[in-house]
Amino acid sequence: MSYKCIYNAVIVTMNLNRDIIENGVLVIKDSEIFDIGDSKLLSKYDYEEKIDAKNGIVMPGFINGHTHVSMSVFRSLGEDIPDRLRRYMFPLEDSIVDAELVRVGAKLSIAEMLLGGVTTFADMYYFEDEVAKAAKEMGIRAIAGETIINKPSPDSNKPYGSMEYAEKFIEKWKNDELVTPALAPHATYSVDEEHLRKIKEISQKHKVPILMHISEMDFEMEEFKEKYNCTPVKFLEDINFLSSKVIGAHLVYATEDDMEIMLKHDVGVIHNVAANAKAARPVAPVPNMIERGIKVGLGTDGPMSGNHLDIINLLDQYTKIQKIATGARNGRTSLEAVELGTISCAKAIEMGNVIGSIEIGKKADVIIIDTDCPNMQPIYDYYSAIVYSAYPHNVSMTMVNGKVVMKDRKLINEDLNKIIDETRKLQDKIKEAVAKLNNLKKSRE
Numbered sequence: 126m127s128y129k130c131i132y133n134a135v136i137v138t139m140n141l142n143r144d145i146i147e148n149g150v151l152v153i154k155d156s157e158i159f160d161i162g163d164s165k166l167l168s169k170y171d172y173e174e175k176i177d178a179k180n181g182i183v184m185p186g187f188i189n190g191h192t193h194v195s196m197s198v199f200r201s202l203g204e205d206i207p208d209r210l211r212r213y214m215f216p217l218e219d220s221i222v223d224a225e226l227v228r229v230g231a232k233l234s235i236a237e238m239l240l241g242g243v244t245t246f247a248d249m250y251y252f253e254d255e256v257a258k259a260a261k262e263m264g265i266r267a268i269a270g271e272t273i274i275n276k277p278s279p280d281s282n283k284p285y286g287s288m289e290y291a292e293k294f295i296e297k298w299k300n301d302e303l304v305t306p307a308l309a310p311h312a313t314y315s316v317d318e319e320h321l322r323k324i325k326e327i328s329q330k331h332k333v334p335i336l337m338h339i340s341e342m343d344f345e346m347e348e349f350k351e352k353y354n355c356t357p358v359k360f361l362e363d364i365n366f367l368s369s370k371v372i373g374a375h376l377v378y379a380t381e382d383d384m385e386i387m388l389k390h391d392v393g394v395i396h397n398v399a400a401n402a403k404a405a406r407p408v409a410p411v412p413n414m415i416e417r418g419i420k421v422g423l424g425t426d427g428p429m430s431g432n433h434l435d436i437i438n439l440l441d442q443y444t445k446i447q448k449i450a451t452g453a454r455n456g457r458t459s460l461e462a463v464e465l466g467t468i469s470c471a472k473a474i475e476m477g478n479v480i481g482s483i484e485i486g487k488k489a490d491v492i493i494i495d496t497d498c499p500n501m502q503p504i505y506d507y508y509s510a511i512v513y514s515a516y517p518h519n520v521s522m523t524m525v526n527g528k529v530v531m532k533d534r535k536l537i538n539e540d541l542n543k544i545i546d547e548t549r550k551l552q553d554k555i556k557e558a559v560a561k562l563n564n565l566k567k568s569r570e
């Protein structure tokens with residue numbers, strides 16, 4: 126029997142009653158939450174490790190519901206230009222993305238997430254086996270989705286080539302404790318009907334999630350209107366693609382009818398507030414989705430689009446942007462923002478029974494937010510403190526699956542300096558690739 130506890134804690138449980146326990150003790154046995162209560166629990170079990178939270182906030186780890194972790198190596202490239210995806214990102218990826226780049230980028234991003242209190246992320250990219258391995262090595266929970274797209278991609282020389290990669294990848298990882306393999310058709314505008322049908326079949330066969338960009342781009346909406354006289358969401362319903370296994374990113378253009386459809390098929394939605402704002406997209410109708418009962422969570426999107434990978438920053442941005450959009454100061458609450466970063470996101474990625482709240486029997490994915498910091502004092506409302514006061518660097522401990530993976534701002538399973546060195550080396554190669562692409566573009570002009 127291996128018991129651990131976290132004591133001197135303000136436990137923000139995010140359970141059904143949204144209970145907050147002051148002077149609380151959280152007992153962890155192996156990978157799970159075993160007991161929750163007051164200081165009497167300190168003498169109840171024989172602990173191998175006791176962690177003093179020093180009156181800090183102990184809460185479920187944050188969930189990053191949509192990202193492309195390996196793109197951290199491209200962070201700050203090609204900023205503030207129009208139509209960046211097709212004009213800049215796709216050519217850059219085709220010219221330089223390989224397994225090594227994916228590995229280094231994933232490690233850099235996972236380091237940032239663990240240091241910022243993220244305990245689970247859902248990823249879409251190429252060479253996804255490298256992302257899965259990096260997650261496992263560093264001890265973070267992940268849904269790893271191999272991207273499938275209608276053009277040759279970094280890990281395949283033919284359109285849709287990564288379908289084969291995806292099936293092998295799913296076979297390899299399907300019983301893993303930390304990594305859930307997934308299929309990631311890139312978007313409605315970049316995967317055709319035939320392949321979407323195949324993807325659904327594979328997902329049903331292996332019971333794995335499908336991650337996909339949906340209703341994100343203006344050109345996507347026009348294309349579907351012209352070709353099918355409907356929205357991408359309606360199209361997906363018509364081809365019988367939608368189910369609770371589908372986790373859609375963005376949905377900034379979701380209509381009232383689309384939301385009805387998503388609710389009917391129990392589709393999960395990931396709202397990427399920072400990336401959408403930076404790309405000048407419309408504000409996603411998230412309050413409307415929440416009020417209807419659609420499962421919604423938050424995501425950072427790739428670090429080239431959203432730049433940060435922590436969720437704490439997004440909680441604040443979510444409420445503020447929605448307040449601007451609705452013109453109501455009491456529009457969205459800090460509790461709602463914390464829900465979107467924890468339990469609601471867990472439901473959106475179909476892991477609501479496993480993670481997202483501090484409850485007995487759930488996995489011990491737990492963080493401590495240090496409150497002995499000027500920006501965290503005083504606290505009259507814990508949700509407000511988490512949303513409006515906290516910085517990612519206030520997170521002092523991150524535990525995933527019952528194991529401490531970051532403590533006192535230090536990663537346990539990986540040398541951060543080594544990751545930074547590897548990133549810097551890669552940066553030189555990326556600069557060369559960008560210069561070549563720019564020269565090519567000039568020669569065509």
Ligand SMILES: [Zn+2]
Nearest residue numbers: 338374426427
């Ligand atoms: Zn994305």
